[in-house]
Amino acid sequence: MSTDELRAAAHAAVDEAVTVLRDGRGEPLARIGKAAKDFLTEVDLASEAALKAALAKSTPEIGFYGEEGGGADLHRGRVWVADPLDGTINYATGSPLCGVMLGLLEDGEPVLGVIDLPFLGVRTDGGAVVDVDGFDEAIVGMGDAFHQGGGERLDAYLRLTMDVHRRALRFRCVGSAAVLWTWLATGSIQGMLLAHNNPYDVVAGHAIARASGAVVTDYAGAPLTLDAPGALAAAPSVHGELVAAARELASSTPG
Structure with a gap:
């Protein structure tokens, strides 16, 4: 697949995950403990499942690794790497400072990324840094x-x-x-x-x-x-x- 096709597949998968985040917004969420000062919710799990399913359909030859479920070897071949809900605590407490992250590794090297901040109305797969004098x-x-x-x-x-x-x-x-x-x-x-x-x-x-x-x-x-x-x-x-x-x-x- 070309870079443009891979990018399109990433955007389509992120669309599915964002829908999960939007649908779960404001609903009572059970907190599933992960570690000290950290937890996940059913929205994290559903968002990861949506990403994985979308990518399995569009790019079946590419591995998948998610925050909640792990997955493919990150050092070999092409692997999608997903954070289905980054900023879970923010999301669970009503803050808009959260999002979906999906990147693509090729033999361990990041080659493509898409980030969506659904409650800030921002999506990016590129940009331009703004430098300063010091x-x-x-x-x-x-x-x-x-x-x-x-x-x-x-x-x-x-x-x-x-x-x-x-x-x-x-x-x-x-x-x-x-x-x-x-x-x-x-x-x-x-x-x-x-x-x-x-x-x-x-x-x-x-x-x-x-x-x-x-x-x-x-x-x-x-x-x-x-x-x-x-x-x-x-x-x-x-x-x-x-x-x-x-x-x-x-x-x-x-x-």
Whole structure:
């Protein structure tokens, strides 16, 4: 299949997932525990099922990996990687800061992504980052610290959060990687750093941000791979200083 055909298949699958999110909006949702400070709902499961079914029909030769059900080997061949409801806690508590993320890996490399923020009326599969003259003019977003677990890594992450908050023009923490990737790719923020490198939260955004002119790396500034400990992305003029600020985090031991 051509890139255009793959992109069309991704958009059609995301359409199905967005319908699930819209239909479940405002309904009472049972919370299914996943880990400390984290849960999923029946909407997460239904959205993932809708994505998987749509892609199995349109691209049966391509593997599938979802946040809730896992799936294909991420390092071999073509694999769709889906977060069926990114920002579950936001969604469950009525916040519009949530979305659907679908990316495509080819031998472990992100090549295509689609992100939809249905309650903000935004969908993106590309964009253009907006650069600034320096870190003090940048808006920087960071993911929720709870993903770091505890110990030395969490402490380093929290210190970095304070440093960014002090030095950047503005700081954002919105509880959704889908929102941060979209804002970076469309110019609303100039940098972002996630507290992890979960593929379902990163693959789609990595492909979109890179195609939009962002520099996408791990905490230490090395090329971002599936095995990296965390994801960092920024406009070119901001990236170096954000990596420098994350030096302690890059060298810390996971909790």
